[in-house]
Amino acid sequence: MKPARIIVICVAAVAAIGLALVVRAMGSPSNTPTAVAAAAAVPTRPMAKVLVAAKDLQPGQRLTEADLAWKDWPVDEVNPAFITDGSTPLPAAEAAADADAARPAGAVASVTRAANDLATGGAKADYVGSVVREPILAGEPIVSRKIVRAGDSGYMAAYLEPGMRAMAIRVTVETAAGGFILPGDRVDVLLTRETTLSNIGSQEGDRSKFTSSTVMQNVKVLAIDQSTRAGDDEQAVVGATATLELGPRDAEALALAKSEGELSLVLRSYADTGGPSGRVAPVARQSSAVRIYRGGAPEVVVVQ
Numbered sequence: 171m172k173p174a175r176i177i178v179i180c181v182a183a184v185a186a187i188g189l190a191l192v193v194r195a196m197g198s199p200s201n202t203p204t205a206v207a208a209a210a211a212v213p214t215r216p217m218a219k220v221l222v223a224a225k226d227l228q229p230g231q232r233l234t235e236a237d238l239a240w241k242d243w244p245v246d247e248v249n250p251a252f253i254t255d256g257s258t259p260l261p262a263a264e265a266a267a268d269a270d271a272a273r274p275a276g277a278v279a280s281v282t283r284a285a286n287d288l289a290t291g292g293a294k295a296d297y298v299g300s301v302v303r304e305p306i307l308a309g310e311p312i313v314s315r316k317i318v319r320a321g322d323s324g325y326m327a328a329y330l331e332p333g334m335r336a337m338a339i340r341v342t343v344e345t346a347a348g349g350f351i352l353p354g355d356r357v358d359v360l361l362t363r364e365t366t367l368s369n370i371g372s373q374e375g376d377r378s379k380f381t382s383s384t385v386m387q388n389v390k391v392l393a394i395d396q397s398t399r400a401g402d403d404e405q406a407v408v409g410a411t412a413t414l415e416l417g418p419r420d421a422e423a424l425a426l427a428k429s430e431g432e433l434s435l436v437l438r439s440y441a442d443t444g445g446p447s448g449r450v451a452p453v454a455r456q457s458s459a460v461r462i463y464r465g466g467a468p469e470v471v472v473v474q
Contacts, residue, residue, distance in 0.1 A: 215244050215245070215246070216244070216245040216246075216258065217242040217243060217244060217245065217258070218242075218243050218244075218245045218248050218254050218255075218257075218258040218260060219240040219241070219242065219243070219254055219255040219257060219258070220240070220241050220242075220243040220248060220252045220253065220254055220311050221238055221239075221240060221241075221252070221253040221254070221255075221294060221297065221311065221312045222238075222239055222240075222241045222309050222310060222311050222312060223237065223238070223239075223306045223307065223308055223309065223310050223312060224236060224237055224238055224239040224308065225237065225308045226305070226306070226307055226308050227302045227305065227306040228302060228305060229302050229303060229304060229305060229328075230301065230302065230328065230329075230330075230331065230332060231301070231302045232299060232300070232301055232302075232329065233297060233298055233299060233300045233301070233302065233317070234298060235294070235295075235298055238294050238297060238298070238312065240255060240294070241309070241311075243311075245258060245260060248260055249311070249313075251311075251313045251314065251315075252311045252312075252313065253297070253311070253312050253313070253314075255293065255294075296319075297312065297317065297319065299319075299320050299399055300317045300318060300319045300320065301317065301318045301325060301328040301329045302316065302317055302328075303315070303316055303317055303318050303324075303328055304316040320398055320399055321398075325398065326392065326393070326398070326413075329392065329398070330392075330415065331415065333417065333418075334415050334416065334417060335415070335416050335417065335418055335421045336392055336413050336414070336415060336416075337413065337414055337416055337421045337424060337425070338411045338412065338413045338414075339359075339411065339412055339414065339424070339428060339433050340410065340411055340433075341409065341410065341411060341412045341433075341435060342410075343408055344434075345432065345433065345434040345435060346394075346408075346409075346412060346434075346435050347435060347436065347437040348406065349406040349407055349408040349409075350405070350406045350437060351391060351394070351407070351412065351435055351437050352391070352394065352400040352404070352406075352407055353391055353392060353393050353394055353397060353398050353399055353400055353407075354390070354391065354399075354400075355390075355391045355437060355438070356388050356389065356390055356391070356437075356438040356442075356443040357389055357391055357414075357435040357436055357437055357438060358384050358386060358387045358388070358389070358435070358436040358438060359384070359385050359386035359387075359389060359414070359424065359427070359433055359434070359435060359436075360382055360383070360384055360385070360433065360434045360435075360436055361382065361383055361384075361385045361427045361430060361431050361432070361433055362380060362381070362382045362431050362432045362433075362434065363380070363381060363382075363430045363431030363432075364379070364380050364431065365379045365380065365381055384436075384450050385423065385424065385427045385433075385449065385450065386414075386416070386420065386423075386424060386448065386449060386450065387445070387446070387447065387448070387450050388438060388443060388445050388446060388447040388448075389414045389415065389416065389420075389447060389448070390414065390415040390447070391412055391413070391414060391415075391435075392413040392414065392415050393412070393413040394407045394409040394411070394412055394413075395407075395409035395410060395411055397409070412435060416448070417448055419448075419449070420448045420449050423449050
């Protein structure tokens, strides 16, 4: 073969290879679609929203909105004791719902609120106001055994501050500021008792007197009847009892005051709740009367 023909064949082969590369480059201008397709082929794990602590929580602490947060959690790792928002169905919850449907009506009626929350998921607002029973670390899921919700057994004992006691006294609309005293308010406790001056004789000057004094100040109201939290739209609560938070010695003094006369609650302003709390005066004060005769005329003198 002549050298000129060999050269022509080589040039044509190189040109064909170059044209093939150009056509291939024009058909695939970027590697992005290939990468996207490869990424799309990787399966993603379904996630659920789990209620966790937004910060470290200590026993006795009352939960607020800022203490709780939702966190993405793999569905296959969600423990049945975790609290979810209910947006993602959980295999354990579906199995529990099927089991409940197969039970007789009596058994279904006895399912507790905690079990219902597991099957349907609970909203964050349902747990605001609960009291922490055990320490919870930031990011740790909230579980029912570590908190006490309002209305649950043991709520009042968990809500009490360490070293404090809960004591109930009888109240009426008149002795409880017309019903405008709500759980969480601060009050003073007034004692009104009768002082009888008829122990010396039965003269015309003998009569009954009433005295009133403040025996407790700046005391926190834990509950009115069995309500530990007033509704959002409630402006007043009328009840027969008010449960107060007191120290041990203050509780003894208040118990004595209950036996001496009528107790009334005086509502304090929110701007006046920073002072001391507890007893302000001895409760067991007794008044005595002495009859003095001056020129034959009797005179009754009260000695405190």
